[in-house]
Amino acid sequence: MQWIKNNVSLRVNGHTNISLISAFEYTDQIAIHITSENLFGEKVYCHYYDAMRKLLQTPFESRVFPESVIYCLPRPGTKFVSLSRNQQDEPDYPVPLIDRTMQEPVHYFSVCVAPFFGTEPKWLMISEFVEYYKLQGATHFFFYVVNLSNYDMKQLNDYVRTGDAEVTIIYNRFDRAEYGWQRNIIQNCLLRSRNFSYWTAFVDIDERLKMTLFNGTVVDYLKQVKDPLIGSLQFSQTWLMKTETQPGRYVNDEETVKWMPTQRYRNTSSVGPNGHTSKCIVRSNTVGAMFVHFPFVFYPNYKRYEMDPREGVVRHYRDLNLGNWGKTWLKDVEKFGPFQNTTMDPVTSNKLIDAVVKRVNYVYEKS
Incomplete structure (x- = not known):
């Protein structure tokens, strides 16, 4: 395959040991996702x-592409699959096939969230x-957990309970830093959302895709995209300076509103240039391999559309202390132009406050 020859998605990192995370069944193939990140192009x-x-x-002979993904031919009666490096080796523990053979997507707009760690x-x-993107029209969320406290899991599990979200727990069998999972998990969520959702956003927990001069929600915008060859929409970044650590426990409604990032932080950078840590909404069926910020490659004829900042941007509530971001990257962001105080529009803001207060009160308030 030409993509393998061109080293598309190659990442010499991680471990060569095969450890399966998930497997997905499509009408014409099976995709298996593994934790390894340096088996690119290898025979399995x-x-x-x-x-x-x-x-x-x-066994069926295949190769690793994109990084951490193996495609296999489907076979009748298959319910579980596994992998081995050599044909006669003992396979890794098999995992069940997740059905992605549906002819029509279950959801129109879903959200893939970068793994939780730290x-x-x-x-x-x-x-x-969750409540913000629900206001934007999202109906399903894919969460991944590398490290999350039991207290935080209580909130996350409540969204699973009500059918808003699904959670994949990532067990780190190898010596890998927690922050090193994002590129690997991106591929998993691409496979997981394929056929299941028509459009899927790939964002971090501190990022909000927001329409600007376009009068409507994200879903309203998606529904007016008429070009069938558009496979992704790329949103440029603005950064809002988050200067504090979030509170550890629910106290009351007033404290909840006080600490909501969208209500607390306003110091906003100018818009970054096209492609600078941009984030995207993709049609997963059109993408061959995914990067954190954009698709590596599309299937033939598909393309990406660069959003004009007047159409929409990312509002990134960026923690200045996390990873020394303030010391390392802030000076570059300052070159993009002046900072100014900005807020969310009042209608969305009030709806968001009501939804968040109601939900966290439901989960944490003692009746």
Whole structure:
């Protein structure tokens, strides 16, 4: 394949040990996602199992592409799959196939969220994130957890309970830094959203895609995209200076509103140039391999559309202390132009406050 020859998505990192995360069944192929990030282009073997986890037929030879993904031919009766480096090796523990054979997407607009890691409390950020994108028309959320406290998981699990979200727990079997999972998980969410959602945003928990002069929500904008060859919409960044760590526990409604990032932080940078840490909404069926900020490659004829900042931008509530971002990158952002105080529009802001207060109160307030 030409994409392998061109080293598309190549990342010499991680471990060569095969450890499966998920597997997805499409009408014409099976995609298996693994934790390894340095088996690019390597030969591997797909193993097939029935519902009783009994091996079916002989293994199928394939190669790793994109990084961390293996495509296998489908075989009748397959319910579980696994992999091995050599045909005669014992395969890794098999994982169940996740059905993605639907002819029509279940959701129109979903959101893939970068993996949770680190120690900062996230219960309030989770609620504000979900409620904001629900106001923008999103109906499903894909979350990934590398490290999250039990207190924060309570909020996340409540969205699972009500059918808003699904959560994949990432077990780090190897010596990998927590922050090193994002590029790997991007591929998983691309596969997970394919056929399942027509449009899917790929964003971090501190990012809000926002329409600017366009009069409507994100979904309103998506519905007026008429070119069938557009595979992604690229949003340029603005950065809002987040200067504090989020509170560790729910106290009351007033404190909730006080600490909501959209209500607390206003110091906003000018818009960054096209492609500078931009984020995107993609049609997963059109993308062959995904990067954190944009698709690496599209299937033939598909293309990306660069959003004019007058149409929409990313409002990124960027923690200045996380990863020494303020010391390392702020000086570059300052070159893009002056800072100014900005706020969310009052109608959306009030709806968001009401939704977040109601949800966190439901989860954490003792009745």
